[in-house]
Amino acid sequence: MNIFLQISVIVALLALLGLIIVLLRKNALSLRYALLWIFSIMAMLVVSIFPPVLSFIADILGFEVASNALFSLLFAFVILIILSLSSIVSKQSEKIKTLVQTCALLDKRIRELEGKETE
Numbered sequence: 001m002n003i004f005l006q007i008s009v010i011v012a013l014l015a016l017l018g019l020i021i022v023l024l025r026k027n028a029l030s031l032r033y034a035l036l037w038i039f040s041i042m043a044m045l046v047v048s049i050f051p052p053v054l055s056f057i058a059d060i061l062g063f064e065v066a067s068n069a070l071f072s073l074l075f076a077f078v079i080l081i082i083l084s085l086s087s088i089v090s091k092q093s094e095k096i097k098t099l100v101q102t103c104a105l106l107d108k109r110i111r112e113l114e115g116k117e118t119e
Contacts, residue, residue: 006048006049006051009044009048010045010048010049013041013044013045013048014045016037016041017038017041020034020037020038020041021034036081036084040077047070051066054066054069054070057069057073058070
C-alpha cells in the first residue's frame with residue numbers, strides 16, 4: 001500500500017473517530033451506536049496500519065485479491081447496519097402507534113369527564 005494513501009486513511013479514520021466522540025458528547029448519538037462505530041473504526045485502523053492483516057483475512061475467506069475481501073466485508077457491515085436500523089425503526093413505529101392510541105383514549109376520557117361536569 002502506498003504510504004501516502006495509508007497515512008491519508010489513518011488521518012481520515014482518526015477524524016471520523018473524533019466526530020463520533022463529539023456526537024457522543026452532544027448526545028446526538030446513542031452510546032450503543034457509538035460503540036459500533038468505534039469498534040469499526042478500530043478494525044479499519046488495524047487494517048490500515050498493518051496491511052498484511054487484510055491479506056491474511058482475504059486468504060482465510062478464500063479471496064484471491066485483498067481488495068475484494070475488503071469490499072465484501074464492508075458490504076456485509078453496511079447490510080448489518082441497515083438491518084439494525086430497520087429493526088429500530090420498526091420498534092419505534094410500534095411504540096409511536098401505541099402512544100398515539102393511548103393519547104386518543106385519554107383525550108376521549110377527558111372529554112367525557114368534562115361533558116359530565118358541565119351537565
